[in-house]
Amino acid sequence: MNDQDITAAEGFGKDAVRLDEGHVVGQGGIPDRFENPGLPPHVPRGADLSEAAAKRAEKQVAGLFTLSILGTVLFVLAYFLVDIRTMAYLPGIGDMSLQHVLLGVGMGLALLGIGLGAVHWAKTLMPDEEVVEMRHPMRSSDADRDEVVRIMKEEGGKAQLSRRPLLKYTLGGAMSLFALPVLLPVLGGLGPMPQKSMSLTFWNGGPSGPGEEPAFTPMRLMRDPENTAIKASDVTIGSVFHVLPEGLLDLEHGVLEEKAKAAVLLMRLDPSDIKSQKELDWGHQGIVAYSKICTHVGCPVGLYEQGTHHLLCPCHQSTFDVTDDCKVIFGPAKRPLPQLKITVDDEGYLVSAQPFREAVGPSFWERG
Template sequence: MSDHDTPGGEVARTDGEFGATAVRLDEGHVIGDGGLPDRFENPGLEPHQQRMSDQSEAGAKRAEKQVAALFSLSIIGTIVFVVAYFALDAHAYVFIPGIGDMDYSNAVLGTALAFSLLGIGLGAVHWAKTLMPDEEIVEMRHPMRSSDAARQGVVDTMLDGAEGSQINRRPLIKYTLGGALGLFAIPLGLQLVGGLGPLPKNGLSLTYWNGPIGPDGKPHFKPLRLMRDPENTAIKVSDVTVGSVFHVQPEGLLDMDSGVLEAKAKASVLLMRLPPDTITSRKEIAWGHDGIVAYSKICTHVGCPVGLYEQNTHHLLCPCHQSTFDVTDDCRVIFGPAKRPLPQLKIAVDDEGYLIATQPFREAVGPSFWERGSA
């Protein structure tokens, strides 16, 4: 095998059965057996294809109206999105073939947003295909820092491009595009701000324990029995023995036709019975019954379900991040990242001996936030 210098300073080596040969690697050459061309021809650029808008002003006007119609479709989609966002019930459901039950507002919002995006996208593509210049331009490589003349040339090219797009000559496109892009920012803002859900002070403070929502849009509290989950049966005092734990939901929640999972996520409660002499908090004794206490099951760190109860120590443990709560002392945090106790549910016994909630949670359930009210 032998090496050969090329004019560019590169060396090519090819090994063959009877020796080695060198081939130059300067630009445009290929290594082959002599059957291929020594240099490829520049194929050039595709010729410009005449369009209807190039041949007549009437064709250009027709394309302008088509582009404007697509941008107008985007505007209509955005307006429908904004109206539906405020007008539709977020808890109404509709059956969609192939999908099943779906939140009605989500279906309308998704469809409206799709038309909003589709109108802008199709309008931009049709504009580029029918009115904007379609000749390809090759720009040779140049040093990273161009000369001042070249930089000014870029500015001139941009201005020429704007002129070539005819946006100044086509005010209908300019105004509908501006309207579509301007209005499209509204759904994005609503999704980023309002789409995160209600403000924590309202969304996490109101649970099914607050009572049904009346015609005035406000909850109307009434004492609710504590029901086993998932059996949906009422609990008597005699059912709760020392060391036992019940997963509890408010009366009526498990009978709901829709929205059960969302309601359970905020209303879930753990019911336990401790020896009364182990309880150190006067409030806990006053809010419980003969050592029976009820606490929110939702961890105050990031909202994981607290489900591990240590009978000997009377500690509740969150499995996600190991926050530990002392049930004998108002469920205060004794370990882990949680910053506040689990909210307690005040309970009593009705005339038939069943456990009931005499008031809703006084604190917001779940993760802490900056406007959490005090008990």
């Protein structure tokens, strides 16, 4: 058999010509394939040559596992000791719950420490022999399986777990504690139940954070984001305003959290279109104000269909009828949008007449 017969028999086509053991080319001289060049020569690592380098690597790996342990401890302390309503200002992001920030940092360090520690351990201390396994049937023979078990035991010893108890204990600590960040949120939730947090809004008289409940004072309805007061005469039939309580945008901290609960939509309808007497009484000459926070899962309800007097939530298409107490007429929301009772002050500006009478936003166990 000549070279051309050999390459045809190997499946490279009758036009392929075998030139030597290294590679096969087609008749145009373009390589069809290259032989496996094999592995580069083995270069021993520092830790293979010097016990001092191995010791240094061991400390680095142990340091990374310790970082993981500290991350988990931070997660647990933040979970139990930090009030979820304590806010922290993060440059470029804004106000965030300090507990959520610490939970994220703790879990990140816990994961990163284990991951980096394992990689560094593998690269510096574990055996670095290159092994080639030829293709074989999917199920290994019993002899091979026994051999694998034997090698695992032998190589496990070479990984120096028994020789280096510091690694064994720090890895054990990191792995066993790491289950906590997964288990705690599953068993205990990511914070307390909302309780009164969604019943109290800035409309109650000021910031709704922890502390004493503020005494109600009427507040002007302010345009968002212009922060200018609205006169009843400014609101024409068919118009819609995005509204916040007076003073909210002047807060130094917590603006986003307060805004997320106190945002309101203000609309004016022809009073003869309004079906509910309570809605008429809580409004002013057809001007009505409703919470903008969807009662499904809390998206801002932002689409007003002037012709039908429907409010639409863009998230899952819940639709509320503004002529009838903002009852749900379509979609997954289960409750009407809460109405804010309004009136006008001596100068003709729209003001709140009382805070919301029920919790705003999604349904939850303690809504009551």
